[in-house]
Amino acid sequence: MLRSGIKFQDGEPLNADAVKQNIDAWRKGILLGFVFKNIADVTTQGDDTVVVTMTDPWVAFPAYLWTSGRAAIAAPAQINDDATCDTNMIGTGPFKLTSFDPTTGDVKVVRNPDYWRKGFPYLDGINFKPQEDSSQRIRGLQGGQFDITHDAGGLDLSEIQSTMPSAQIWNEPNGRMEVAHLLPNVTRAPLDDLTARKAVALAVDRQRLNEISNKGTSRLADQLFDTDVMGHVDGLKYPAQNIPEAKKLVQQYKNAHGGKFEFAIQSTFDTTTQQVVRETARELEQVGITVKLPSPVDQATIINQAIGGDVDTFSWRNYPGQDPDTMYVWFYGGSVVNFNHINDPQLNADLDKGRQSSDTATRTSAYEDFNKRMTGQLYDFWSWYNQWFIATQSNVHGVVGPNMPDANGDVGSVKPVPILAGIHQTVGLWVSK
Numbered sequence: 310m311l312r313s314g315i316k317f318q319d320g321e322p323l324n325a326d327a328v329k330q331n332i333d334a335w336r337k338g339i340l341l342g343f344v345f346k347n348i349a350d351v352t353t354q355g356d357d358t359v360v361v362t363m364t365d366p367w368v369a370f371p372a373y374l375w376t377s378g379r380a381a382i383a384a385p386a387q388i389n390d391d392a393t394c395d396t397n398m399i400g401t402g403p404f405k406l407t408s409f410d411p412t413t414g415d416v417k418v419v420r421n422p423d424y425w426r427k428g429f430p431y432l433d434g435i436n437f438k439p440q441e442d443s444s445q446r447i448r449g450l451q452g453g454q455f456d457i458t459h460d461a462g463g464l465d466l467s468e469i470q471s472t473m474p475s476a477q478i479w480n481e482p483n484g485r486m487e488v489a490h491l492l493p494n495v496t497r498a499p500l501d502d503l504t505a506r507k508a509v510a511l512a513v514d515r516q517r518l519n520e521i522s523n524k525g526t527s528r529l530a531d532q533l534f535d536t537d538v539m540g541h542v543d544g545l546k547y548p549a550q551n552i553p554e555a556k557k558l559v560q561q562y563k564n565a566h567g568g569k570f571e572f573a574i575q576s577t578f579d580t581t582t583q584q585v586v587r588e589t590a591r592e593l594e595q596v597g598i599t600v601k602l603p604s605p606v607d608q609a610t611i612i613n614q615a616i617g618g619d620v621d622t623f624s625w626r627n628y629p630g631q632d633p634d635t636m637y638v639w640f641y642g643g644s645v646v647n648f649n650h651i652n653d654p655q656l657n658a659d660l661d662k663g664r665q666s667s668d669t670a671t672r673t674s675a676y677e678d679f680n681k682r683m684t685g686q687l688y689d690f691w692s693w694y695n696q697w698f699i700a701t702q703s704n705v706h707g708v709v710g711p712n713m714p715d716a717n718g719d720v721g722s723v724k725p726v727p728i729l730a731g732i733h734q735t736v737g738l739w740v741s742k
Contacts, residue, residue: 311357312718315425317384318405325353331382332361341380343644344373344637347664366665368672369634377629378732403430403736414439424736426718431707431739441607444580450476450700456740457701457708459731461626463523464581466698475703481696481728484537485630488530489522491574491589491690492625494618496650499570505562506687508570510548511555512596518585519693527693532684535694538630540663540676547684547691552596559597571599572621575614578605582624615648626695629730633676634664640683649689655682697731707737 315323329351335341336348347370350362361370374380384399398406403426404418419434438455440446443465449455451473460466469476491509499505519525531547534540563570576586583605590600606614614620625648628636637660638644642652659679663672683689699708709728715721725734 311359312425313357314718315401316423317386317401318399318421318423319384319386320423321384321386322356323382323401324356325359326356327385328359328382329353330385330388332359334388335380340645343646344376365661366667367634368667369632369664372632372635377631377635377730401425404432404435407434426714426736429711429736431737432735435735435738441577442579447472450702453702456705457699457738459697459699461695461697461731462581463526463696464521466526466700467524469700473700477701477703477705477708479699479701479708479728479733481698481730483528483694483696484535485729486535486694486696487626487629487730488533488535488689489527489624489626489692489695490530491622491692492615492648493572493622493688493690494615494620494648494650495688496618497572497621499562499566499572500621502562503686504558505570506690507548508555508558508562508596508598509593510687510690511551511558512593512598513589513690514550514592515547515692517592518588521588522581522585523693527696529693530691532680532691533628533636533689534633534676534680535630538633539669539673540633540680542677542680545681545684548687555596563597569599570597571601573601573603575603575611575620575623576605577608577611577624586624612648616645618650622690629732631729633672633679634660636660636676636679637664640679640688651688653682653686653688695730697728699728699731699733704741705738706741707739708733710734710737 311323311325311328317323332348332351336345347363347365347367348361349364352360354360381400387394387397387399390397396409396411403421403424405421407419408417416437417434420430420432424430440449443460446455446458446460447465447468450458450469470478493500493506495501515529516525519527519529532542532545559570574586574590576582586602590602593600611620611623615623628639638646640647640651640656641660642657656679659675663675666672701708710725711720712725713721713723
């Protein structure tokens, strides 16, 4: 049932028909079609009620109405215009679009005077400027070009703290962090072979990479799920570095494959990421693995390469700690965004069981089994839990507030969702003079 009195930024009412149109559009989408494949039908009952019927039980469906910010309810006027749908965003949020530059990603928004939460937002507008290189983000904050930045990694955090003592820092708490990793396509040789993947895992000094990226401050990851996520397994261990054993496995693989063991690691333009990738390549070459380092590309290109199965490995971070059912789209066989191209019957069965059961113990057992299989088969090369932080100029406030709204739209008693993978509210941001 929908909250009453909410309007889209073009004045149209947020009603059941609009929500149904959005869900139907998701179901037809190239990327989201698989995500919402469990939906059998969507109907409405009056103006305020949407009924979603599933092909199978889907206990975590409410989490997908947000999907880490990847899904949102757009106005019918946006959806109905194919020519401008991807650039003319019309929602119900605290800020409405004034301009979007697809070439740079720059977005400018202004205060929505008809926003349904009384008294919000505080700011007159926000200018969003994507900057992939962490060093440039820091320079922009130091020089006053940016008022607020989203970043991750102890190296960047340390530099901001040492050069900008007046900066305000909001750290993502432990427990639900993303996991940084080297992501392999497990259908491409040599990493389609578990022996080869074991050799890679045993060759790499993860703490050394942690020192480069985070000054050694991050928690090394032995598994997919952080400590507060259903499916986390106490005591699960990722292989520790073992150079003699790595060399042995490399030779074993080469003997079975004509003396060849080589693959490429793709990276973005981020300078720290490139340093980590170069060190990874150096360590792998020490045990006899040939590593190619293609020219860096932007993240969108890497995603397209991964979807098409055209990349061996790449440095990645993902899987913020929500309901573990959100792993379905990343690892279920046949998913468009299954970048690893895994199709493991055991993983598929665990994901189906966790999705369909409403029993907490059953779900927990399924996701623990899933988690053990992911680490045991080395489908990803885990690095560390990735702590995001928000850094601002000293006059920026309200990054993690206000409380969630009550039934009337006023500030309620429920605390705001903490920073999760760099995501935070903008409704409560304000600037002092």
